[in-house]
Amino acid sequence: MSRDKTIDIESLLHKDEVHRRVYTDPAIFDLEMDRLWHRTWIYVGHESQVKNPGDYFTTTIGRQPVILVRHKDGEIHVLYNRCAHKGAQLVGDNAGCVKAFRCCYHGWRFDTDGALLTIPLEGGYDNTNFCRDNPDINVKKVPRYDSYRGFVFASLSVEGPDLKTWLGGVASSIDNMVDRAPDGELEITGGVLRYTHDSNWKFFVENLNDLMHAIVTHQSSSQTARIVAKRLMDDKDAVPWAVEIFSPFTNRYSFFEEMGLHAFDYGHSYSGGKVSIHSAYSDIPGYVDALEAAYGKEKTLDIFSENRHNTIFYPSATIKGPIQTMRVVKPISVDKTVIESWTFRLKGAPEAMTQRSILYCTLINSSANLVGPDDYESYHRLQHGLASQANDWVSMHRHLGKETVDESGAIEAEGTNDIVFRNQFKAWKQYLTAEDA
Secondary structure, eight states: OOOOTTOOGGGGEETTEEETHHHHOHHHHHHHIIIIITTSOEEEEEGGGGOSTTEEEEEEETTEEEEEEEOTTSOEEEEESOOTTTOOOSOOSSEEEOSSEEOTTTOOEEOTTSOEEEOTTGGGGTTSSOSTTOGGGSOOBOSEEEEETTEEEEESOSOSOOHHHHHGGGHHHHHHHHHTSTTSOEEEEEEEEEEEESSOHHHHHHHTTOTTSHHHHTIIIIIHHHHHHHHHOOTTSOOOHHHHHHGGGGOOHHHHHHHOEEEOGGGOEEEEESOOTTTTOOOOTTHHHHHHHHHOHHHHHHHHTOEEEEEEETTTEEEEGGGTEEEEEEEEETTEEEEEEEEEEETTSOHHHHHHHHHHHHHHHSTTSSSHHHHHHHHHHHHHHTTOSSOSEEEOOTTTTOOEEOTTSOEEEOTTOTHHHHHHHHHHHHHHHSOOO
16 A cells, blocks of 8 residues: 555644544554554564464464464464465464465465465466466565564564664563563463454553553542452451452552653653562562572562563553563554453463463453453543544643653653653654655
């Protein structure tokens, strides 16, 4: 899709506000798919989802269906999910294991690296250019893909920064999450929670590090949990995991202000650092001992010294390192978004760590939970409220100009600063106004 020359991106952004069209205009959504989602690095999956040769996992990059697959030599590839013959999707299931891909339409077979294996009645293509010497007869690989400590990203653009450069300051969030595993590895555990929102994808991504909303939006869930726990529990009672998980969402504004924000090039950010909503969780017996046995006391203390809330890999994914969960953003249309929530197991850690992570993901991220619907209601009202012509502009004014920038360009600010939104739209503008690659 070529860029729509009639959209003046410059006119939609001010330094402290953004036009409502960026959330409501289908033409702008189409441009985002073309210029942002199909050009930058997008999270595809985790290496643990394709442990063995032939294992595959299907997903999308923007509007493009792709396959994450491990080849017989152990290498991981990201292929377009399209037969090179008539164009049918090679794989219809979400995941599985194959010796080779066989198209359901005409039976063409391809190796797990995309290479053509067999053509039924191959002689019928004699004297044509659709022959084995033509590279277009193979399943096409996505132009670029790479893995950072097990997290696989891909880009549909042949140009751009390498993955490590693109991750920049948020690579350390992946490092901390993986280092929390005594065996130094993570693996996806259980299934996925998929939650459809009737709202623009940017509302979800912005909300991740909006530290002003929690104390208001989550009164119905978090504050209710506090009240019920106080009524039913004695001081001597152990605090249930559910109460530990719910309660911090309605901490005081000062708590969220002190958590702080960090923002980086390409729209990335994280909230928290030394403290977050996860930092007061109770110890799980045997976990610290396992980490100290693996790393020593000094490195274990260093690992626990980082307690980040949400880390955003803009625009497609976010992780919570201390609780080992991940959410993946799948834009469907200008007002429809699917959010996938995944849980990781820390290899070498007590099983109770995994159980707490699963509980967290179920209580917070599922469509049947108590916290997620609070946010869903806000996104719903935002999407429908911006249909109003009362005001064309959406505020990003809070703490304008009160952030600090270090020599590397990384931005640091108090937790309730709107710098995360301003930083995301700075990247958004750069992507959408870039020259055609």
